[in-house]
Amino acid sequence: MIFETALRTTEILLALVLLLQSLEHVVLAQRQLYAGYETALREEQLFLVRGALAFVLLLGFAPGLVGALLLISTAFYLRRYAGAFNGGADRMGILILICLTAAHLAPTERLAELAFGYLAMQLILSYFISGWVKITKPAWRSGEALRDVFLFSAYPVSEALRGLAEKRRLLLVGAWAVMLLEVLFPLALLWRPALIAALALTAAFHGANALLFGLNRFFWTWLTAYPCLLWLQSRLTGAEPFL
């Protein structure tokens, strides 16, 4: 994927993610207003502004400036929630925004590529480190950790899913599939078909987490970052970009 295409694709996806998230926050703020919390009005206004900026980003007008304005609004958002609202998913969204804005405002093409390359590096690390910390833990290697997630963690979206805690063989296979996919992910950069396959598998992994645990923001945010990997591989290996 060529640099400009990857950048614009990521921009469009991020704009859609931020637009949807902003709408969710507006509705949550309105619930609090209805309950009598007047300070929720500031929250509603903040996310209406963020939603409007996200829409402008979607249209592609002045992405550097819009990105900078979104970052300023992000500072208010982080102060409001004393950190990211949705943990890792929102932190990745902020990282994508930082790298996109830096790429647009960079004075040279080389610096712009460095900014976007930093995002690609963090995306690779997100899988590798996540896999590494699991594969080094006996509870994950035995499948017990994944069993505990279904047995008593707050993540399963319905009580019926807790029944999966009894399917120990399935969970053992599932745990190892996730760990190997994550730990071996960096190798996928060596060969274009391997990268496409790895991204399809990781997307399926995020999709499963979204359906089983309600982690929908992870799904959309991680997919938003995928174009940078397709570009990086073309850049590093000299492979023909297919877009």
Added chain:
Amino acid sequence: MNEFMRSLALFLPALMPSWRFFEVIRPSPRIEFALLGDAEGQGSDWRAFRPKPKRLAALVLLDRLFWNPLRNEDLYLLTCAEKLEEGEDAHCRDAILRSIRSELRSREPEEQATLQFRIATLRRDGEALRREIVYLSPPEPPPSPDDLHHLRKLGFLRRQSLFFGGIDGI
């Protein structure tokens, strides 16, 4: 300058993330609440806040792939509950109380009781599940009638969401 540095510091976890997801499965918090007769009372009839349904239809799961505000709020409250486990945190306590109060108002508009919540953790001990209460909030009285009247006058108490049919509908 201090405010600026504090804001900048909040960006650091995004700029240099740790990516250590699910490294250890810790005891899992559950938020429960009780409605009190008055501000001096203690909760006795404890209910789970937004208990999970027994099952969810496939279409609902697909819908939540795109639109998921309450579940995303639950995940935020989970983080707040984990922080309260470690020690008193006014911001997190307030966030949980506001969410509970908002949920109650959306379902029972006339509900004006004093509210208290607690956090119970679940963990596995061998093959048994152990439950432990790790936090009890002070009672919070409802917004005063004057506050609600003021907000109603300003048109801020609206049942209709800006973009969608009704607040209950989310």
